[in-house]
Amino acid sequence: MLGFSRCLMLASAFLWSIVSHAEENEAELLFDHFAPALVQIKSINNESNQKSSIGTGFFVEDSGYLVTNYHVVASAVQSPEQYSLEYIDHDEQTHEATLIDVDIVNDLAILYSTQKPSVYFSLGSKAPAKGADVYSLGNPHDLGMIVVPGTYNGIKSKSYYERVNLTGSLNPGMSGGPTVSTEGQVIGVNVSTAGNQLSFLVPIEKLTKLFADALQLKNNDIQNKTLIARIQQQLFDNQTDFISRLHSSEWSFHQVGEVSIPKEMGDIMHCWGDSNKDQEKTQFIIATTNCSLESNVYIYDNFRTGSAKVSFRWIQSEKLNALQLANVFENNLKSSFFNMSAGKDDVSSYHCQESIFANNNNNTAKGVSCIRAYRKFHSLFDVKFSTILLQDTKQTLVAEYALNGVSQDMANMFFKKFVDSIKWN
Amino acid sequence: MELVIEFISRNKKVQQFEKCSGNPISIGRAYNNDIIIQDEHVCPQHAEIYQDESGELFLINNDSVNGIKDYKGKEIASRHPVKVGDIFQLGKQFIRILDTSSAVEPTKKLHLLESFSTKINHWYFSAVALLVFFAVNTAMTYFNTTSKIIWSQIFLDGFFGITAVIFISFLIGLFAKIFKKEVKLFTILNFVVFCVLSIELLQAIGAVLIFNWGQTSTLQFGDTLINLSLMLLFLWGTFYLASSMRYRTISIASASLVLLILGFQIISSIDTDEVVLYPQISPTVLPEYFLFAEPQSIDSYTENTDSLFSEAQKEAERRNAESEK
Numbered sequence: 001m002l003g004f005s006r007c008l009m010l011a012s013a014f015l016w017s018i019v020s021h022a023e024e025n026e027a028e029l030l031f032d033h034f035a036p037a038l039v040q041i042k043s044i045n046n047e048s049n050q051k052s053s054i055g056t057g058f059f060v061e062d063s064g065y066l067v068t069n070y071h072v073v074a075s076a077v078q079s080p081e082q083y084s085l086e087y088i089d090h091d092e093q094t095h096e097a098t099l100i101d102v103d104i105v106n107d108l109a110i111l112y113s114t115q116k117p118s119v120y121f122s123l124g125s126k127a128p129a130k131g132a133d134v135y136s137l138g139n140p141h142d143l144g145m146i147v148v149p150g151t152y153n154g155i156k157s158k159s160y161y162e163r164v165n166l167t168g169s170l171n172p173g174m175s176g177g178p179t180v181s182t183e184g185q186v187i188g189v190n191v192s193t194a195g196n197q198l199s200f201l202v203p204i205e206k207l208t209k210l211f212a213d214a215l216q217l218k219n220n221d222i223q224n225k226t227l228i229a230r231i232q233q234q235l236f237d238n239q240t241d242f243i244s245r246l247h248s249s250e251w252s253f254h255q256v257g258e259v260s261i262p263k264e265m266g267d268i269m270h271c272w273g274d275s276n277k278d279q280e281k282t283q284f285i286i287a288t289t290n291c292s293l294e295s296n297v298y299i300y301d302n303f304r305t306g307s308a309k310v311s312f313r314w315i316q317s318e319k320l321n322a323l324q325l326a327n328v329f330e331n332n333l334k335s336s337f338f339n340m341s342a343g344k345d346d347v348s349s350y351h352c353q354e355s356i357f358a359n360n361n362n363n364t365a366k367g368v369s370c371i372r373a374y375r376k377f378h379s380l381f382d383v384k385f386s387t388i389l390l391q392d393t394k395q396t397l398v399a400e401y402a403l404n405g406v407s408q409d410m411a412n413m414f415f416k417k418f419v420d421s422i423k424w425n
Numbered sequence: 426m427e428l429v430i431e432f433i434s435r436n437k438k439v440q441q442f443e444k445c446s447g448n449p450i451s452i453g454r455a456y457n458n459d460i461i462i463q464d465e466h467v468c469p470q471h472a473e474i475y476q477d478e479s480g481e482l483f484l485i486n487n488d489s490v491n492g493i494k495d496y497k498g499k500e501i502a503s504r505h506p507v508k509v510g511d512i513f514q515l516g517k518q519f520i521r522i523l524d525t526s527s528a529v530e531p532t533k534k535l536h537l538l539e540s541f542s543t544k545i546n547h548w549y550f551s552a553v554a555l556l557v558f559f560a561v562n563t564a565m566t567y568f569n570t571t572s573k574i575i576w577s578q579i580f581l582d583g584f585f586g587i588t589a590v591i592f593i594s595f596l597i598g599l600f601a602k603i604f605k606k607e608v609k610l611f612t613i614l615n616f617v618v619f620c621v622l623s624i625e626l627l628q629a630i631g632a633v634l635i636f637n638w639g640q641t642s643t644l645q646f647g648d649t650l651i652n653l654s655l656m657l658l659f660l661w662g663t664f665y666l667a668s669s670m671r672y673r674t675i676s677i678a679s680a681s682l683v684l685l686i687l688g689f690q691i692i693s694s695i696d697t698d699e700v701v702l703y704p705q706i707s708p709t710v711l712p713e714y715f716l717f718a719e720p721q722s723i724d725s726y727t728e729n730t731d732s733l734f735s736e737a738q739k740e741a742e743r744r745n746a747e748s749e750k
Contacts, residue, residue: 327568349702358721
């Protein structure tokens with residue numbers, strides 16, 4: 001019996017060594033073959049002549065098209081007069097690169113170089129099976145090109161912005177590099193990491209589509225104005241799509257106290273809950289539900305868009321009188337504004353109003369609306385709305401939402417569904 | 426002869442007077458004089474007022490150490506002719522020489538305000554005022570507390586309020602003392618309590634209005650106007666209670682102070698036109714029984730937000746145009 005188990009152990013150790021040896025070999029071969037197709041992308045500040053961001057890029061055709069992440073070249077896209085792009089090839093030579101097209105929502109960019117590569121990557125046509133071995137290539141922290149083995153784990157579930165789950169270690173600087181299958185075909189573009197071997201890739205379909213679009217744009221000297229206009233259109237389409245999905249999805253309700261609030265808002269919003277009931281000496285109960293879109297769209301610096309957050313707070317007290325509780329209500333209505341990231345050059349100030357209204361359930365409420373406009377992207381707004389149900393002096397519901405980078409029509413459409421979803425039971 | 430000697434201040438305010446008869450009338454620090462001046466710079470037998478046969482008055486200097494000066498500070502001769510109403514300085518003291526037929530100031534009518542401020546200058550009015558003030562403040566603290574009620578703390582807050590009011594009143598009283606005005610401490614106390622309660626009442630009314638109709642520009646304008654009027658009232662009252670300025674002077678002084686404060690406010694509120702990244706709104710919530718406004722329909726609420734969209738868009742375009750310049 002003892003001898004058998006020992007045999008098994010030995011056999012498995014032998015098998016493992018063969019497999020891992022094969023893996024090493026494969027990675028080595030892949031890296032050796034594709035190294036000339038990998039470059040380091042730099043965004044150079046024209047004033048200081050220093051790099052302001054770095055990332056990895058790769059050639060996808062012999063005609064000189066390079067792929068990287070949008071966030072690697074964001075500064076050059078948004079301020080072309082301040083930043084220029086260059087790349088360092090396999091032979092440590094520096095060359096210029098020009099922007100052709102970007103997909104801001106999926107964090108992709110296509111650049112063009114007059115240098116023709118000897119080796120280039122080909123784009124995979126279909127996703128590998130879950131559990132398949134893949135290799136991520138890139139230049140982490142400016143340390144030189146490396147290869148990282150990982151496992152393909154399918155598309156991230158319950159997420160509005162599609163990403164591939166990669167079990168493997170991506171690090172800053174590898175952004176924009178390719179992840180390839182064992183056959184050497186690109187199956188995704190390195191984009192971000194959540195630590196502990198949990199990394200994300202842009203799915204290959206997104207790149208295939210953008211690349212096809214980019215080939216249509218024959219003129220390489222693409223004007224920045226039109227690139228900004230294309231980004232504006234991408235943001236507009238994206239927000240139209242996510243608000244429509246939020247609006248058309250079924251919201252399931254549940255009862256909290258005397259009010260009914262949404263429990264789930266379709267499949268793209270993730271909801272979390274909490275309450276203060278375990279706190280000592282509290283004079284009132286607050287039960288909170290917060291729902292949000294898991295990620296957002298990076299534009300540049302601290303300017304992000306494309307997110308949605310919703311919050312419901314049911315507040316009730318038997319101990320406080322009406323005037324005292326009104327203070328609690330007021331503080332909740334005031335403190336409730338979500339923080340939305342944008343710089344002073346990106347947006348206008350908020351324009352706000354507050355007034356008493358009645359929704360279609362005939363519930364009287366106070367509403368506070370605050371709206372600011374994007375400066376660079378016409379007709380896109382950040383919208384905040386918070387409301388508090390009146391009519392009961394012992395309890396209330398504070399409900400609010402913040403939508404990033406939406407059009408007026410979409411904001412109004414969402415507003416109508418939202419206010420009618422709030423009601424006393 | 427019969428004369429009236431007024432002891433006056435440098436700015437001709439009468440502090441005290443004496444009526445005396447005889448010829449001559451002696452003036453000095455010694456107790457055997459007709460007019461005694463308590464001033465160490467005055468000689469025991471300093472001067473005399475003498476009337477000759479023709480009825481002319483003369484001021485005689487008895488070789489005094491510090492001499493006699495006229496109102497302008499000029500040394501006078503040892504025998505100086507005197508007219509009724511003349512002012513002289515002996516030592517540090519100014520005196521005015523009058524006779525019994527000299528005219529006095531016309532009678533002032535007792536002002537309504539003067540009699541009112543005297544009427545309310547009683548401890549029991551102040552006691553009632555402080556009691557009301559204490560009750561209002563305690564109630565406000567009670568209704569603003571959202572944690573567990575600790576009555577001793579709430580009462581302590583009330584007492585702090587009373588201490589503050591009394592302190593301010595004493596300060597005004599002190600000014601009254603400095604400016605040589607009769608100190609009506611209870612009147613001052615009543616006045617301060619009245620002002621503070623008015624501010625609190627107006628704030629409460631403002632909260633109800635904001636709860637119902639939101640922070641409109643009309644409301645903001647009204648708020649500023651009322652605050653300025655209250656400030657004017659407070660300053661006017663303080664000047665009145667603490668100085669002996671005339672009503673016209675008080676009005677001019679308090680109005681210019683209010684205008685000055687308004688000026689500072691305007692200067693400090695001049696906008697740098699920077700983008701503010703957080704909403705500048707602070708909504709008010711009250712219990713439903715303070716709700717008087719007719720609720721808007723969803724459609725009219727949306728119509729109002731539509732104007733917010735266009736305002737924000739306009740601002741963004743304006744900023745873009747400015748940065749392109």
